[in-house]
Amino acid sequence: MKVSVLGYGTVGVGVCSMLEAAPGLELRYVLVRPGKADKPFKVTSIEEICADPETDAVAEVMGGLEPAYSYVSAALRAGKHVVTSNKALVAAHGPELASLAAEKGVGFLFSAACGGAVPFLHNLALAAESDRILSIGGILNGTTNFMLDAMQRRSMDYAEALREAQYLGYAEADPTADVSGLDALRKIMLGCAVAYDKLPCDGFSLEGIESVTAEDVKHFQAKDLVLRLLVSGGESENGSIYAFVQPCLLPASSPEASVLNNFNMAKYRGENAGDIIFIGQGAGRFPTASAVVRDISDILHGRREMMKASCVRVAADNSAVKKRYYVRLPEVCADSLPFAEKELDGNVVRGVTEEIAVTEMHAKAKELRLGGAAVFFAAMEG
């Protein structure tokens, strides 16, 4: 199978290198910006690739919405299989691209868009064909996991952990998409689309790691608990989809606690299979390229879809999911939540609530913060 690659950045270079080494796969063209076509296999227009009868499949690793969306649409219309690592693209335009691929009878796979090398969406799609997926989730942002791990195992404060993540290239100069949980949220959107044929596009509950302090970490460690930023998704009994991102406290013996540095972990719970957990590198040139190339192999063997053409957009509803929350907030706000246990620590209260809805906790924190209160919360898991 001959593959043309759109983009020659970090992941693109990795994909080209792997295609040149893999038996049965062959690198055809690489689409680069005008002026960068310094080698014979590099081209500067998507039209050349779409018109090329030798190109069987296209790997899109440019990132961003445009021109990626136009290019991927053009490739599918030209009857090329498409594999992409672009989570923003699939989160925004997945259903249209899946429909177009189905109409043209070509493959459209995007394993690398969720969890880097972690083969989550591939396995989730396969499992969903014969098992009922009860829930999905995990640690799907390596930057924040690196920071939380550094704060816990190396006693760094938030600012130090962020600086080190930036120095190592794990966090961008503007780290907002990572630390706010938005990057992880996009990945759970894709997971829901693959597992439930429903792409949640609204109604999310999103809490990142910006509120955690070194002082908080000391309190968790005294209780042998580990803090992780977890994504969760699933289908409620009424058929609505829930999807949220929030910090969670877990026992030190849990699989999540063993996910160190910038690793990712994804899991699904199948009605028959039980819990299936996947751990690996969530980013980086070769890890991400490995997922792109595995999808190409999968197409070569006959697989065509990961998101169905029938996938519909829905609003998430997180009001039916309840959790107990660890909360730290000013003493004067202590009555605003139903604490099951709490203690005074200087002028702040730390405690664990009764079970409350995810939406209620997120809304309450937002309200208190608007009033100027510093609030940290994390769901108690495991």
Place this chain on the structure above:
Amino acid sequence: MKVSVLGYGTVGVGVCSMLEAAPGLELRYVLVRPGKADKPFKVTSIEEICADPETDAVAEVMGGLEPAYSYVSAALRAGKHVVTSNKALVAAHGPELASLAAEKGVGFLFSAACGGAVPFLHNLALAAESDRILSIGGILNGTTNFMLDAMQRRSMDYAEALREAQYLGYAEADPTADVSGLDALRKIMLGCAVAYDKLPCDGFSLEGIESVTAEDVKHFQAKDLVLRLLVSGGESENGSIYAFVQPCLLPASSPEASVLNNFNMAKYRGENAGDIIFIGQGAGRFPTASAVVRDISDILHGRREMMKASCVRVAADNSAVKKRYYVRLPEVCADSLPFAEKELDGNVVRGVTEEIAVTEMHAKAKELRLGGAAVFFAAMEG
């Protein structure tokens, strides 16, 4: 796709139930023993299934070598795809069955034979097409993991842990295949065949968990180490295959340490992907059935092979792999190993060796035990 099932035991009942629920899959016949065909879809001869033009695929979940080997061969010769959960069958006859399947152009997959619900062989086969697999391994026997976990987290001694495993149905009345490591060894044989196109059939180093005592566990725990029975396989620089099973000591923060109860964990290290880890239920009706049915879906999508027709049998060579070993042995034998550090504990010595070959450690333990010495050893990992 219509599927006939060979065997109606624990896993067979699960497969039938999943086939009846999965869209696109349909249960056709179930082969049962004469006298057990109490329902219209049950038959008592393999010939009926082979001659049935409606049967597209056969799921063999009988276990054992015969009649499973004859039946699977007959089904492949009749042009039926075959999926099996039978590790003994694939370890003994895999290459012949893979050749026969390739000759007939049908699928032959056996994910459920290694790790139950854990989708290890499926992903390993896919990854091996485009990535160089540097090593494989993990925790592939749930019975022994349950026992080691009970000894460590619940302070049971070996006999208590075995009794509880038997009571819960995790261990058989004769637990030898599990506690000796033989069951786990068969699984790493299959892993090597999938990853390297070479099925190791001889030259193994095999050490189970029979030598560990409650006293040993106290010593590991004092050092914050966790004991697991790990399998390891890989290809040495000279092209030889190594494959061994032995107890290993790992940091409490390692992914292996988070594998509790009777769960399994498998991993591969890809040159590009890095470490990819899979965790799930390694046995049980529905977990194992879920792996069988995923393989059927995979065949429906076009995949045909997991072990290549070109797979050859080889002898394993573990002499090039070196480890540091934790060893407990009688004081009088202390000079028989190159200890880097050791301490006297009553009349036994506990210590950690310099790096020595896996074959050397296993041979030395065998020699000392023949001389009547009680020896425990575990490789230091991580």
